[in-house]
Amino acid sequence: MCIKWTCRKKDVYGVKECTSHDIKDEVVTRLLIEAYKYYIWVCKRHENNGAEYCKSRPIKEEALEKAFVRALNELIGDKERILEKLQSATVSEITDSCATAINEVNAEIEKLQEQMMELLMKRNNGEITDKEYEQQSQQVGMKIDQLLMRKEEILSEQGKVQLASYRIEEVTKLLQTGKILEEFDRVMFKSLVRKITVLSNKEIEIEFECGITVRETL
Numbered sequence: 001m002c003i004k005w006t007c008r009k010k011d012v013y014g015v016k017e018c019t020s021h022d023i024k025d026e027v028v029t030r031l032l033i034e035a036y037k038y039y040i041w042v043c044k045r046h047e048n049n050g051a052e053y054c055k056s057r058p059i060k061e062e063a064l065e066k067a068f069v070r071a072l073n074e075l076i077g078d079k080e081r082i083l084e085k086l087q088s089a090t091v092s093e094i095t096d097s098c099a100t101a102i103n104e105v106n107a108e109i110e111k112l113q114e115q116m117m118e119l120l121m122k123r124n125n126g127e128i129t130d131k132e133y134e135q136q137s138q139q140v141g142m143k144i145d146q147l148l149m150r151k152e153e154i155l156s157e158q159g160k161v162q163l164a165s166y167r168i169e170e171v172t173k174l175l176q177t178g179k180i181l182e183e184f185d186r187v188m189f190k191s192l193v194r195k196i197t198v199l200s201n202k203e204i205e206i207e208f209e210c211g212i213t214v215r216e217t218l
Contacts, residue, residue: 038062057201059218064196064204065184067216071206072174072181072192074214079175086168086210095165098158105151112144167192167209 042058075082116137123133170191181188197205199215207213 059198059201063218065189067204067218068189068193068206069181069184071214071216072188075171075208075212076175076178076180079178082212083172083175085212086172095158095161098154098161101154102151102158105147105154109144109147109151112140112147115140116144164210171208171210171212 039061040058041061041064119128119133119137119140122128123130128136174188174192192208192210194207194209197207199205202218203215204218205213205215
Protein backbone atom coordinates (compact mmCIF):
# COMPACT_ATOMS: atom_id res chain seq x y z
CA MET A 1 0.00 0.00 0.00
CA CYS A 2 1.40 3.38 -0.94
CA ILE A 3 0.40 6.80 -2.16
CA LYS A 4 2.68 8.39 -4.72
CA TRP A 5 2.90 12.15 -5.04
CA THR A 6 4.82 13.44 -8.02
CA CYS A 7 5.82 17.12 -8.25
CA ARG A 8 4.50 17.77 -11.74
CA LYS A 9 4.24 21.56 -11.78
CA LYS A 10 6.24 22.09 -8.60
CA ASP A 11 3.04 22.65 -6.69
CA VAL A 12 3.57 22.22 -2.96
CA TYR A 13 3.83 18.45 -2.74
CA GLY A 14 2.74 17.89 -6.32
CA VAL A 15 -0.11 15.44 -6.70
CA LYS A 16 -0.25 12.56 -9.09
CA GLU A 17 -1.63 9.17 -8.22
CA CYS A 18 -2.57 6.85 -5.40
CA THR A 19 -1.32 3.29 -5.87
CA SER A 20 -3.01 1.70 -2.89
CA HIS A 21 -5.66 0.25 -5.21
CA ASP A 22 -6.11 -0.72 -8.84
CA ILE A 23 -7.10 2.68 -10.21
CA LYS A 24 -3.88 4.44 -11.23
CA ASP A 25 -5.13 7.95 -11.97
CA GLU A 26 -6.58 8.83 -8.59
CA VAL A 27 -5.56 12.33 -7.52
CA VAL A 28 -4.25 13.05 -4.06
CA THR A 29 -5.75 16.20 -2.57
CA ARG A 30 -4.78 18.74 0.06
CA LEU A 31 -7.48 19.54 2.63
CA LEU A 32 -7.72 22.14 5.37
CA ILE A 33 -9.00 20.79 8.68
CA GLU A 34 -10.83 23.92 9.85
CA ALA A 35 -11.31 22.86 13.47
CA TYR A 36 -7.56 22.47 14.04
CA LYS A 37 -6.21 24.80 11.32
CA TYR A 38 -3.85 22.34 9.64
CA TYR A 39 -3.59 20.70 6.23
CA ILE A 40 -3.67 17.00 5.40
CA TRP A 41 -2.99 15.04 2.22
CA VAL A 42 -5.38 12.25 1.32
CA CYS A 43 -6.23 10.09 -1.67
CA LYS A 44 -9.25 11.46 -3.56
CA ARG A 45 -10.78 7.97 -3.66
CA HIS A 46 -10.40 7.68 0.11
CA GLU A 47 -11.91 11.14 0.59
CA ASN A 48 -14.91 10.52 -1.67
CA ASN A 49 -15.68 6.86 -0.93
CA GLY A 50 -14.15 6.06 2.44
CA ALA A 51 -11.50 3.70 3.81
CA GLU A 52 -13.21 0.60 2.37
CA TYR A 53 -12.25 1.80 -1.13
CA CYS A 54 -8.76 3.04 -0.27
CA LYS A 55 -6.99 2.15 2.97
CA SER A 56 -4.35 4.87 2.66
CA ARG A 57 -4.71 7.15 5.68
CA PRO A 58 -4.55 10.96 5.49
CA ILE A 59 -1.17 12.44 6.36
CA LYS A 60 -0.58 15.79 8.02
CA GLU A 61 1.29 18.24 5.83
CA GLU A 62 3.40 19.22 8.82
CA ALA A 63 4.67 15.63 9.07
CA LEU A 64 5.82 15.75 5.45
CA GLU A 65 7.53 19.09 6.01
CA LYS A 66 9.43 17.77 9.04
CA ALA A 67 10.41 14.64 7.12
CA PHE A 68 11.85 16.80 4.33
CA VAL A 69 13.90 18.82 6.82
CA ARG A 70 15.28 15.63 8.39
CA ALA A 71 16.06 14.10 4.99
CA LEU A 72 17.89 17.19 3.77
CA ASN A 73 19.89 17.45 7.00
CA GLU A 74 20.85 13.78 6.65
CA LEU A 75 22.30 14.55 3.23
CA ILE A 76 24.20 17.51 4.65
CA GLY A 77 25.48 15.38 7.53
CA ASP A 78 26.75 12.76 5.08
CA LYS A 79 27.88 15.30 2.51
CA GLU A 80 31.27 13.74 1.72
CA ARG A 81 29.72 10.49 0.48
CA ILE A 82 26.86 12.29 -1.27
CA LEU A 83 29.21 14.73 -3.01
CA GLU A 84 31.34 11.85 -4.22
CA LYS A 85 28.23 10.20 -5.65
CA LEU A 86 27.12 13.40 -7.38
CA GLN A 87 30.57 14.10 -8.81
CA SER A 88 30.67 10.61 -10.33
CA ALA A 89 27.63 11.44 -12.48
CA THR A 90 28.49 11.35 -16.20
CA VAL A 91 26.36 14.36 -17.15
CA SER A 92 29.16 16.10 -19.06
CA GLU A 93 29.87 12.95 -21.07
CA ILE A 94 26.20 12.62 -22.03
CA THR A 95 26.08 16.31 -23.02
CA ASP A 96 29.15 15.88 -25.24
CA SER A 97 27.58 12.78 -26.79
CA CYS A 98 24.40 14.74 -27.61
CA ALA A 99 26.42 17.54 -29.21
CA THR A 100 28.30 15.02 -31.36
CA ALA A 101 25.04 13.35 -32.44
CA ILE A 102 23.53 16.73 -33.40
CA ASN A 103 26.57 17.59 -35.52
CA GLU A 104 26.29 14.24 -37.30
CA VAL A 105 22.58 14.78 -38.01
CA ASN A 106 23.25 18.32 -39.30
CA ALA A 107 25.92 16.96 -41.65
CA GLU A 108 23.50 14.35 -43.04
CA ILE A 109 20.78 16.97 -43.52
CA GLU A 110 23.23 19.20 -45.39
CA LYS A 111 24.13 16.35 -47.77
CA LEU A 112 20.47 15.63 -48.47
CA GLN A 113 19.78 19.31 -49.12
CA GLU A 114 22.61 19.26 -51.66
CA GLN A 115 20.98 16.21 -53.27
CA MET A 116 17.72 18.14 -53.47
CA MET A 117 19.48 21.01 -55.28
CA GLU A 118 21.13 18.55 -57.69
CA LEU A 119 17.74 17.03 -58.51
CA LEU A 120 16.33 20.48 -59.20
CA MET A 121 19.22 21.28 -61.54
CA LYS A 122 18.79 17.94 -63.36
CA ARG A 123 15.11 18.64 -63.90
CA ASN A 124 15.82 22.16 -65.15
CA ASN A 125 18.45 20.77 -67.53
CA GLY A 126 16.07 18.10 -68.79
CA GLU A 127 18.17 15.24 -67.40
CA ILE A 128 15.15 13.87 -65.49
CA THR A 129 11.41 14.20 -66.04
CA ASP A 130 9.07 16.12 -63.77
CA LYS A 131 7.66 12.83 -62.50
CA GLU A 132 11.15 11.48 -61.71
CA TYR A 133 12.01 14.73 -59.95
CA GLU A 134 8.84 14.57 -57.88
CA GLN A 135 9.43 10.95 -56.82
CA GLN A 136 13.12 11.38 -56.00
CA SER A 137 12.72 14.74 -54.24
CA GLN A 138 9.89 13.28 -52.16
CA GLN A 139 12.16 10.44 -51.00
CA VAL A 140 14.93 12.88 -50.09
CA GLY A 141 12.43 15.13 -48.32
CA MET A 142 11.18 12.22 -46.20
CA LYS A 143 14.76 11.44 -45.14
CA ILE A 144 15.27 15.09 -44.16
CA ASP A 145 12.05 15.07 -42.12
CA GLN A 146 13.18 11.92 -40.29
CA LEU A 147 16.54 13.51 -39.48
CA LEU A 148 14.85 16.69 -38.23
CA MET A 149 12.67 14.59 -35.92
CA ARG A 150 15.79 12.79 -34.70
CA LYS A 151 17.46 16.14 -34.06
CA GLU A 152 14.48 17.31 -31.98
CA GLU A 153 14.70 14.13 -29.90
CA ILE A 154 18.40 14.67 -29.25
CA LEU A 155 17.84 18.33 -28.33
CA SER A 156 15.08 17.29 -25.93
CA GLU A 157 17.38 14.74 -24.31
CA GLN A 158 20.17 17.29 -24.12
CA GLY A 159 17.81 19.72 -22.38
CA LYS A 160 16.90 17.10 -19.79
CA VAL A 161 20.57 16.34 -19.17
CA GLN A 162 21.43 20.01 -18.78
CA LEU A 163 18.56 20.43 -16.33
CA ALA A 164 19.80 17.43 -14.36
CA SER A 165 23.28 18.97 -14.34
CA TYR A 166 21.88 22.22 -12.97
CA ARG A 167 20.00 20.39 -10.22
CA ILE A 168 23.10 18.43 -9.26
CA GLU A 169 25.02 21.71 -9.03
CA GLU A 170 22.33 23.20 -6.79
CA VAL A 171 22.42 20.25 -4.39
CA THR A 172 26.23 20.28 -4.44
CA LYS A 173 26.31 23.97 -3.48
CA LEU A 174 23.85 23.35 -0.67
CA LEU A 175 25.83 20.42 0.72
CA GLN A 176 29.12 22.31 0.52
CA THR A 177 27.76 25.08 2.75
CA GLY A 178 27.14 22.49 5.47
CA LYS A 179 24.33 24.68 6.82
CA ILE A 180 21.70 22.65 8.69
CA LEU A 181 18.08 23.43 7.83
CA GLU A 182 16.21 24.36 11.01
CA GLU A 183 12.72 24.73 9.56
CA PHE A 184 10.79 23.87 6.43
CA ASP A 185 11.66 25.97 3.39
CA ARG A 186 8.95 25.82 0.72
CA VAL A 187 11.10 27.31 -2.04
CA MET A 188 13.90 24.86 -1.33
CA PHE A 189 11.42 21.98 -1.31
CA LYS A 190 10.05 22.91 -4.73
CA SER A 191 13.55 23.26 -6.11
CA LEU A 192 15.04 20.04 -4.72
CA VAL A 193 12.27 17.42 -4.46
CA ARG A 194 11.01 15.39 -7.42
CA LYS A 195 8.40 13.32 -5.59
CA ILE A 196 7.33 11.81 -2.29
CA THR A 197 6.14 8.22 -2.08
CA VAL A 198 4.26 7.05 1.00
CA LEU A 199 5.39 3.47 1.59
CA SER A 200 3.14 2.92 4.60
CA ASN A 201 1.28 4.97 7.19
CA LYS A 202 4.59 5.43 9.00
CA GLU A 203 7.23 5.62 6.27
CA ILE A 204 7.82 7.77 3.20
CA GLU A 205 10.51 7.96 0.53
CA ILE A 206 11.70 11.35 -0.68
CA GLU A 207 13.29 11.46 -4.12
CA PHE A 208 15.41 14.50 -4.83
CA GLU A 209 15.79 15.97 -8.32
CA CYS A 210 19.45 14.92 -8.42
CA GLY A 211 18.37 11.25 -8.19
CA ILE A 212 19.14 10.60 -4.51
CA THR A 213 16.38 8.99 -2.40
CA VAL A 214 15.99 9.10 1.38
CA ARG A 215 13.51 7.17 3.52
CA GLU A 216 11.99 8.84 6.57
CA THR A 217 9.68 7.75 9.37
CA LEU A 218 6.61 9.92 9.93
